Structures are given as C-alpha cells and as structure tokens.
Amino acid sequence: MRLRIKIVAPLLCFSVLLFAFLYGYWMPHILDYTEVEHNKSLEMHLDSVVELLIPLLLGHQLDAIYDNLTSLKRRNKDWISIQLFTADGKMIYPLHSSQLPAAGVMQHTHIFEKPINYLDVNLGKLILVEDYGPRLTAVWKRHRELMISLLTIIGAFFLTVWLTIERIVSRPVKRLASASRRLADGDFNVPLLKMGRDEIGTLVESFSDMRDAIHGYQEELIQKNESLIKLSLAIEQSPVSIMITDAAGDIEFTNPKFSEVTGYAGKEVIGKNPRFLKSGDTPREAYKTLWAGISSGNVWHGEFHNRKKNGELFWESASISPVRNTEGIITHYIAVKEDITERKKLEEQLRQSQKLEAIGQLAGGIAHDFNNMLTAIIGYAHLLAMKIEKGSETRLYLDQILSSAEKSANLTRQLLAFSRKQIIAPEETDLNALIKKMEKLLLRLISEDIELKTELAYTDLTVMVDPGQIEQVLMNLCTNARDAMPHGGMLAIGTDVVELDEACLKTQELPGPGKYAILSVTDTGMGMDEKTRQRIFEPFFTTKEMGKGTGLGLSIVYGIIKQHNGNITVYSEPGKGTTFKIYLPLVKSRNENEEAVEVVPPRGNAETILIAEDNEEVRVLTKNVLEEYGYRVIEAVDGEDAVTKFIDNKDMIRLVMIDVIMPKKSGKEAVNEIKKTKPDVKVLFASGYTVDIINKKGILEEGIDFISKPVTPRDLLVKIRQVLDKISQTG
C-alpha cells in the first residue's frame, strides 16, 4: 500500500466516521437541542409578552394589546397565530380567528399556551401557534452548511495533506524507489537532486552517499568478481585436475577435469579423503613423505599411480601446496594434478623407439661395412664366374661362394631393412590389390587349421610403398601369427582408412595429419604380456624355440614401415591374441599402370668416368665392371684426389661417380669444386646410406642422381647409362 494511502486512509476513515457522526447523531441531536432551546426561549419570550399584557389587560388598553401583539406577530414570521383569550374564554385578539395551515404544513408547528395571571386572578390566556418548519429548515440548512463547510475544510485539509505528502514524501520516496530499482538494475547514473534540509532531504542525501558507496563497492566487487570468474573459469576449464581439501585432507572442491580424469562426479567426492583414488602401486612411504612435506608448509611435487572409478589405472603428476589464512595457519591444501598416462606411454614409446633406433644404427653400421665387403666378394665372384665356364668344379665352388655371399647379403639387407637403410623403390600401390594377390601365398604359408579372413575396405587405398617390402611385411606378420596359433585359430587381415589429426598423432609416430591406410593383422593366438610386447621389434628378440626364428622378422617389419613413413602398433592380451596395425600415408592414385621395364645392363661407348671412392675394394670392383662394359675409368681415392683428377682430365670425363662420404673432402665439396671447372658435368652420388638419410643430414640436395650401395653390377650399369643419357640441364 502506498504511503499517502496509508496516511490518508485513516484520515478518510476518520472523515467518514465524522460525517456519519455528524449526520447520524450530531445533526438530529443538535436539531432537537435547538428546538428545545428555541422552545425555552420562546416560552421566556411569551412570559415577557404576558408580563406586558397584564397591565394592558388590567387597563383595558386593547389597542395597545393589538398593536403589541400585531407587532410581535409581524416580527415573528414563523408565528402562525397568536390568540389572546379572556378568563371566560372570549378571544379578544385578533379580530378574527385565523385559519391554521393544512395538516401537512403543520408538521412542525408548536403550540404554546400561556395563562395570564395576576395576583392569583386569571386574566385570560395567550395561545401561540408557531410554524417551526422554516426555523427547523433554517437550522438544518445552517448546520448542513456548517457540516459541508467542515467537510470541505476537512477535504481541503486532506487534499493539502495528500498533496503535501505527495510533494514532500511520496514524490521523493517514489524517486528514491525508482532510483533503487535503477540501482538494482545496475544503473548508477541515477539523478538524485537535493531536496532541502528536512528528513527527506537527509534521506535522499544519505541514499546518494549510499549509491556512491555501493557504486564504489560494486566497481571493486565487479573487478574482484571478474577476477574470481577468471580464476573460476580457469579452474573449471583447467586442463589439469584441481582438488582442494581442508586441513584434514577431506575434499572440498574438485574441478570438472578431475571428474573427467577419475570418473568421479564432484558431488561423490566432496567430504571424502582422496585415498579412494589409491591403486596400491604408490608406496606407502611416498604418502608419508607427502603429508610430512605439505603439513610442514612445503610444496610437494610427485607422481601417483592411481585408480579411476572404472578401475582403470592412470598416472598423475601432482603438485600439492598448503593454503594459509591471514594468520598463517594452514586451512586448505590445493592439489594440481595432470594426467600423464599418455605421456608415460609416449615416453615408453619414445624410449622403445630410441632403443630401436640405437639398435638400428648399430645394426645398420655393421651391415654397411659388411655390405661393402660383400659387394667386393660378390662382384669379384661374378667377374670370376664370367671367366669360368659353367659345370666346372671351380665354377661350382664359385657358385657356393656366391650363394653364401648372397645369403650374407640377404642378412645384411634384412639388417639394413630394420635400420631403414635398405634401398626401397616406392611406387603407387593399391593395398587391397596387393593383399588379394598375396592371399594364395599366405594360405600356403599358414596351416590348414588356421582360417584366413580378409576384410578389405571398399575404397581406394593407394599408398606409396615398395610392394615387395610390404609383401615382406605381410609375410613376416602372417608367419608370426601362424606361430602364435600352434593349435589353429583365425588370422584376419583387414584394411581401412582413417583420418588422423594432430591429437591422434600424439600417440602415433607419423609424419603429419592426413588420411592413412590401415593394414591390420589379427590372430587369435596366445598373445603376449606387456614386457614381451615392449621388446618384440628389437632385432634378434624372439620367444620362439632356439633355431626356429632369427628374431629379425618383426624388426624388419618395423624398419620397412618406418622407412615408408608409416607406423606400426601392437595390441595384445595373453591368451586372447594379438593385433598389429600398420598406418601408411594414402596418396592419390594416378590410375596409371606403368609398364615394368626390363632393365638390361647397357654397355658404354667408351665414355670416361671418374670414380671417387675411398673404399678400395668397392672402387676397384666398380672400375672393373665399368671397364668390362665398355667404359674408361679414372680412379680417385678421396675428395681432393677427385678434384685434381677431374681438373687434369676435364675434357675427357663425361661422368663423375663419387662417394658421398670420403676423407679430406666429402663428395659434395668435391663436386662443388669440380662444377666450378665444368658446371655441366654429370655426377652420380653413391653411398651406403639411403638417399632419405643423406637428405635428412643435409649432405645432398634434392634431385641429384644417387645410387645406394651395395649395388649389383647390372643396377650400376643401368644407372650409369641413365645418367649419361640424361639431357644435360645446361645443354
């Protein structure tokens, strides 16, 4: 209810009651009183008249009586009649008895009868008939006017009070209310005019001060709130788990990341001790150290191996800090924890990868040197074979040498394949077609109690691979699968396409985001434990019986896939089986079937070739092969020698075949100097390392002619011919 109504309503009620009192009680009462008083007054007046009449009656002064009574009657308009009777009842005034008004009109008539006595002698009587109606009407009218005036005054008073309240109280209060609402809506530009020095003015001034104070507080509060919101958002959206406990260690707050990591909702853990996360893997002493540290005010850093709600184990890196109040007492602890399970896995993968890389480098280094030696052995054996007729005993021995050398070369190739140093010939290959082509071969490879299933993707799975290498991979994996299922089972080979983004690549050692073909090989064999799984790609690591495996199968697979910029993962559970998944980058198919070109060792046309090779055996072998096939050869033993020899024979030399890594001057340095003398000279680089490694090491530029060692004479001759026949870029 409004204030003015609250104030005016009682006054209005009072007015209504006053009006009711005046109209219902006071008016009739005052009319009765007035009538009684009037009658009394009239009685007294008549007494006076009687006193006047007595001497006139006694003196028979009837004319004086007439004059007096007539005068009286004339002056008193309300007197209907005045009659004077003698003692014997004779009317002596007026001349004729007057006619009284009708009954209706006589409603308010008063009749007064006054005996006229003197000295106990009755002289007659005076009868007055008065019409009280006009007087009553006049009195009524007068009092009604009085009442109306009173009510008008009261009404004016109310109006004044109303307007005064409106002006002095309501309007300022309304303004204050409006200002309050606007203030509540956050509008602090509320105009608050000064309204005098009275209580309202003081109130407005106080309100204004309050507004300014609130504004100040609100600004401060908003800033703090914004800060808090930022902090809250930061905590809510934090990529790490945040947990706040009280001094006793009971949880008071956890952020959503905590729930996401652990699987426990915030409500579930409030009030609990975080020990429910324990997996039992973290030593008891670690917790003691933790509590000793944080309760003494230190920050603790460490890792937990905890258990999620679903039972899954996970690793957390945690920092736990004590929170002190203004008095320096520890009231809370805040734990900032990061789920490092993936990191741990990656670290393990990295460790494995580095281990394999180290093994690969070792194996590759050995194989490289061994390969050089084998190159000489095989080369000379071939040269010797050309000079010895078939069927001779010498030739038979020679063939045995060549066979052993070939086996040794094969072994070194496997080692190089693992160490990704073998030469591969990548080409666009339909993975599905390759698998289909191999199906029959694989069926022969596995035993009859093993069922082979192929589930191939209905999409183009063109990958840039060396098909022979991938066939080797499939063979190795299927061989392993077969061996894992001695009592039969199922071997499933499948393909699929997956698009990997940056996030997925965190767990995959792949060159970059994009589409990848997945080649999966799954068996239902005995499976393996984690320790075994971590070592299966190591060379010479085998779980097979002695003599049944070389321990290089999966190493070669690993090397081949890595060399093709792919990745291989393994998932295995003991007793359930194993799944290998190979990721290879997809390429767009050119839909061209390049016809295989049969390479026939071409002969030279007496072109002069400078051979720069620090390894004498290789250099001599190469020289012999080239000269055998119609070339002239100039030898250089290192980089400097190559430059000198070229300068001396620059007009004659058509091609420089140079080892990349040599003493004194590397192949590249030597070629740079040679090209200063003859820029358009043709160069063929050779190295025991693959071209990608050479490129990665920044030794050579892209687009150069390169041949990997060891190389067969035929391949060497083909490559020499290709380079010589290539149209010179300059010419």
Next chain:
Amino acid sequence: MKKRNHLSWSLSIVLISVLTAIIFGCLELVHNNYALAVESYTFGVVPQFEQRKLYAVWKPVIDELERRTGLAFKLVTTLKIQDFEKEFLNGNFDFVYMNPYFMLVGSMSQKYIPLVRDKSPLRGILVVPKDSPIKNLSELNGKVVAFPSPNAIGASMLIRADLERMYHVTVKPLYVKTHSSVYLHVVKGLAAAGGGVEKTLGEQEQEIRDSLRILYTTREIPSHPVAAHPRVAKIDREKVRRALLDMGLIPEGRKLLSRIPIKEIMPARAGDYAAMSTWGLDDYWTPYWSEE
C-alpha cells in the same frame, strides 16, 4: 504732511478692523443665545393613540416643523391622559396638541394660545357592533359602554352628558384609555357600545370600521388645537403656526397632518372653543387629581 496722511490711513484701517471684529462677535453671540433658546421647546401631544403609533404619527411632523422653523422641539407625551392633563395644567409644555375641552381648562390656568386646528369639526359618536341588536340608545341602559377616558370631550364627556341628560340612559362606563381601544372593545364584545369621535373612527382599519355601526352622533366640537404657552416668544409661535399652515398647502404636508388627524388645517383662535363653556360639561370633567 505726507507722513501725517499715512498715519491717518493706518489708524483708520485699524479702527475699522476692530469695529468689524466687535460687530461679528456680537452677532455670533446673539446667534448662539438664540440657538440655545430654540433647543428647549417641548411639544406635548395628548396620548390619543398608543405611544408607538403616536410617536410614529408625530415624529415626521415635528421633524418637518423643525426644518421649516429652524427651531428644535422635544416631542413629549404621557402614558396616561391624566398624566398629560397634569403636565398640561402645570404648564410644562411649550407647545401642545390637546383636547378641545383642555383649551377651556387650560385657558383658565396657563392661558395657552391656540395656533392652528383642523377645519372640520369634531363629532362624538357612540358605536355598537354592526350585528348588535341594539337599535336605540335606551337599550344601552345598564350596559357596559367603553370610553377612552372620562375627560375626552367628544368621545366621553359629551356622550355621557347626552345619554344622561337627553336620553336618561345610565350606562356602566369602562375607560379604556384610547379611542382605538374603545372600538376594539366594542368589536370584540367586551362592551355593548363605545364612545369615540368620527375622526378616530375614520382612522381605524377598514375591518374595524366595517364591524361597527354608529348608533349616535353628538354635536359638533371644534377640533383639537395646537397651542403654545405664552412664555414662548411670539415670533416662534408664529413660526410654528406659519409652518403648520404651510404644511397644509402641499400634499406631503397634508399627508403628514392627516395622520394627526388634521384633514384641513387652519388658524385657531381662543374664541373657537368658548362655546363649550355653555354646554355644562363641568359635571363630567374629572380632574386628574380626583383619580389619584
């Protein structure tokens, strides 16, 4: 020579100034004495009517008289006619309007000088209610007859004398102070008959007049005079006489006078009233002292 002429002129001017001042001072003194003299005149009026009516009738006349004469008058009357008679006979009124018979009585003691009177004579009348069965005076024998006062010449003395001497009728007189009272007594049946005069009956309201019937009329009597006491300066007496006579010349004046009632005013002489002395009314005269 020249100086002497100047001195003579100056003395003459001073002398003239002093004489002028003396003359104007004397004139002022005379005027003041005269004014003092005119303030003291009393004008007595016989209580012929009720006092208020009498005052209402005479006040305009006195005012007009003052305006016309430049004199001042004090209107005086009495409640009772006996009191008036006493004042009259003691000579307390400077001017007086009175009963004709008073001229006879007054001429013997105070020798009032009549100034003016109504030309029409006064006649006494005996009235009865219009519906009264009384047709002859003899029928009034023994009945109550109202009279204004014992000494009213026309309305009382002459009627009573005629009733007793001429008609041998004895009535019970009831003195009711005024003529109007007499008529009302008759109308209201408080008296079988009442004595009045024609003039006063004519002054009554129509209703009263219509309710009465004149049973008897007396001889003519000279009307009431306005008289002056001999001590009043003759010039003032004449002023008053002239003023009253002049009022009778104009309608407004006549209207005022008619209410006295003087219908047609004329100068009055002492001889006008002398005839009444032969009528033998002394027996019916009741001196005021006889009633005390």
